[in-house]
Amino acid sequence: MKIEQYCVGQVATNCYFAVNGETKEMVIVDPGDSAQMLAEKIRQQGLKPKAVLLTHGHFDHAMAAGKLAEMFGIKIYAHEAEKETLENPHKNVSTMIGKSEAYHADVFAKDGEVLNLAGMELKVLHTPGHTEGGCCYYLEKEKVLFSGDTLFCQSVGRTDFPGGSMSGIVRSIREKLLALPDDVSVYPGHMDITTIGRERASNPFL
Incomplete structure (x- = not known):
């Protein structure tokens, strides 16, 4: 598997392509902006998108998901507890950038569910704390975790947004x-x- 990283949007969000090197099938993780640029990168390399995976519903992770899903005829995945955050402009904090947008997912996954996409197995880990339905995607064979805004390098996600909880995010990280x-x-x-x-x-929050 190959992972490509693209920094998109107003708050420098990491969007990832997880690419199956044998088939060129891939999944898009957290496309928060720049749908046209991301689509061009996909087409330039002859990649074959199979899904969009959202770690949570904030605008800076979900804003370009609908456009990419429509462009490539693929589905958007999120944790089942994140539906309200996606759809509510107050909770997805799109109001912070002067917008009032609702986002969506086509498939709502459960904690512990394994998604078989693009020849990869991605385990959904529900990690509330940044949002109520935030999750991470774990690829056990590849030893890769897409952690969204739950766990950062030497930090953890903000908990002052609607649905956030510092005790919740620390518990999620410790347990999951x-x-x-x-x-x-x-x-x-x-x-x-x-x-x-x-x-x-060495993470000071843990």
């Missing part, structure tokens, strides 16, 4: 993410890539 092996690479929604081991050893 620190249970993973130390050598799992963590691809967060903002800032630098890290590992579970590094965050276990």
Whole structure:
């Protein structure tokens, strides 16, 4: 598997392409903006999108999802507890940038569910705290975690938005993410890539 990282939008969100190197099938994780640019990158490389995966429903992660899903005829996935955040402009904080937008998902996954997409197995880990239905996607074979705004390099996600909880996010990380092996690479929604081991050893919030 190959992972491509693109920084998009007003708050420098990491959008990822998880690409099956053998088939060129891929999934798009958190396309928060720049739909046309992302689509061009896909077409230039001859990639075959199979799904959009949202770690949560904030505008800076979901804003371009609908456009990309329509362009490529694919479905958008999110955790089942995130429906209201996606659809409510107050909760998806699109009002912060002077908009009032509603987003959607086509498939609402459950905690622990394994999604078989693009020849990869992605386990949905419900990690509330940043939002009520925030989740991470774990690829056990590849030792990769897409952590959204739950876990950052030496930090954790904000909890002052609607549905946020500091005790909740710390509990989610301790129970769900620190249970993973130390050598799992963590691809967060903002800032630098890290590992579970590094965050276990030195993240000041944990």
